[in-house]
Amino acid sequence: GQQVMQIPQYQHVQEGEDFTTYCNSSTTLSNIQWYKQRPGGHPVFLIQLVKSGEVKKQKRLTFQFGEAKKNSSLHITATQTTDVGTYFCAYTGTASKLTFGTGTRLQVTL
Amino acid sequence: GAGVSQSPSNKVTEKGKDVELRCDPISGHTALYWYRQSLGQGLEFLIYFQGNSAPDKSGLPSDRFSAERTGGSVSTLTIQRTQQEDSAVYLCASLVAGGDYEQYFGPGTRLTVT
Numbered sequence: 001g002q003q004v005m006q007i008p009q010y011q012h013v014q015e016g017e018d019f020t021t022y023c024n025s026s027t028t029l030s031n032i033q034w035y036k037q038r039p040g041g042h043p044v045f046l047i048q049l050v051k052s053g054e055v056k057k058q059k060r061l062t063f064q065f066g067e068a069k070k071n072s073s074l075h076i077t078a079t080q081t082t083d084v085g086t087y088f089c090a091y092t093g094t095a096s097k098l099t100f101g102t103g104t105r106l107q108v109t110l
Numbered sequence: 111g112a113g114v115s116q117s118p119s120n121k122v123t124e125k126g127k128d129v130e131l132r133c134d135p136i137s138g139h140t141a142l143y144w145y146r147q148s149l150g151q152g153l154e155f156l157i158y159f160q161g162n163s164a165p166d167k168s169g170l171p172s173d174r175f176s177a178e179r180t181g182g183s184v185s186t187l188t189i190q191r192t193q194q195e196d197s198a199v200y201l202c203a204s205l206v207a208g209g210d211y212e213q214y215f216g217p218g219t220r221l222t223v224t
Contacts (some may be wrong), residue, residue: 098213
């Protein structure tokens with residue numbers, strides 16, 4: 001399957017600053033999922049977006065699926081140290097097979 | 111209920127030895143996946159089982175890798191004649207195919223080949 005690129009690869013922010021990671025595909029995706037992986041941990045599902053232009057919020061996290069369904073973003077408002085980890089986007093193709101993006105590692109310092 | 115479990119949590123083996131990694135999916139989950147994650151890298155799909163259908167083996171990197179799923183539940187990933195480049199965390203995930211789309215991941219097995 002195609003590769004889904006995420007930018008940036010790494011970001012270091014001060015606690016309280018905002019953070020955004022972008023997920024880009026060259027072709028239309030049927031859906032996009034977001035996962036968070038804490039250091040030393042395993043990926044944990046955050047959300048799935050399906051509709052063009054869809055926006056969903058979870059407390060300080062805002063997820064968006066582009067109008068063309070080729071890109072997505074995850075925005076965190078006022079980061080906290082508990083937000084540290086790697087954020088992956090992923091999409092399901094045939095047979096629910098998940099293809100993961102390259103990931104964005106977030107570091108938050110006081 | 112219990113989540114996805116994997117064993118062992120850590121495995122150190124010598125180059126050339128065979129290893130078996132085990133995954134116990136969530137009860138009732140009909141789909142099971144294996145992924146590999148090298149240090150600081152993303153997740154690489156290895157193999158997918160769905161019910162009694164033939165598994166999707168398209169992600170297995172070589173014929174040294176194989177996997178079984180017995181009785182539609184427990185799965186074993188076997189790596190024969192291990193190489194140093196096989197060192198990685200091997201993650202298993204399960205879901206209820208046709209229903210919930212969320213994949214539930216196990217804690218992984220960290221394999222180190224010396």
